[in-house]
Amino acid sequence: MKIIRIAGILFCLTCLTGCFQAAPSELKNLSPVEIQVVQDGKPVENVLVALYSEMPQGTVGCSALTNSHGTAILKTSVQSQSANGVSPGNYKVVLTKDVVLPAELSDFEAEQLLSESERSAMQKKRDDFLNKNRVVPKTLETPGTTPIILEVKPKEKNSLIVDVAKHQ
Numbered sequence: 001m002k003i004i005r006i007a008g009i010l011f012c013l014t015c016l017t018g019c020f021q022a023a024p025s026e027l028k029n030l031s032p033v034e035i036q037v038v039q040d041g042k043p044v045e046n047v048l049v050a051l052y053s054e055m056p057q058g059t060v061g062c063s064a065l066t067n068s069h070g071t072a073i074l075k076t077s078v079q080s081q082s083a084n085g086v087s088p089g090n091y092k093v094v095l096t097k098d099v100v101l102p103a104e105l106s107d108f109e110a111e112q113l114l115s116e117s118e119r120s121a122m123q124k125k126r127d128d129f130l131n132k133n134r135v136v137p138k139t140l141e142t143p144g145t146t147p148i149i150l151e152v153k154p155k156e157k158n159s160l161i162v163d164v165a166k167h168q
Contacts, residue, residue, distance in 0.1 A: 026078045030085025033074040033150070033158045036066075037095060040165045043070025044097070044135055051091035051150065052143040062086045086152045093148040095140045095162065099133045101126065137167045 033051070037044045049072040051062040064072035075082045105126045111119055139145045140162075147167070152158050 027076060027081060027083040030076055030083055031088055031152050031154055031156060031158055033086045033152055034071060036071045036161045038070050038161060038163050039135060045070065047095050047097045047136060050094045051086060052094060054090045088152050088154040091150045091152060092143045092146050093150050094143055094146050095136045097136045099130050105129055136164055140167055
């Protein structure tokens with residue numbers, strides 16, 4: 001009976017020590033970063049804001065989704081852990097926002113039954129809809145095309161306002 005209790009206690013201790021692992025070094029010394037996304041001065045909600053380091057850091061990700069005020073408070077994620085803030089350095093700012101297609105433009109299974117010319121016409125309608133309803137310009141959607149660079153300074157709050165209308 002004592003052996004079972006000791007084994008149980010050792011098992012619990014092993015589990016607990018696994019739960020309290022130290023944070024990766026990338027999650028230390030982070031500076032707060034807040035980015036607000038607006039369109040003609042009005043906040044834009046549900047925009048994914050991601051930062052891409054000009055010095056690649058492997059599996060470190062910095063991102064956040066804008067709230068109803070258009071504000072994203074960036075977090076750094078490494079493996080399965082995350083913390084508020086970003087490591088100091090220069091970053092390309094990338095923005096993406098999903099556009100929801102109406103039902104008549106999103107039935108891809110039925111589209112397979114159409115002729116080549118009908119499928120081509122459907123794709124053109126879809127492209128026209130996406131371009132008309134796009135909030136974030138294509139140039140801001142990839143690290144290779146975004147002109148927005150943010151320098152994150154150590155030990156201070158870093159803020160940026162991006163007006164997507166100015167990048168159309």
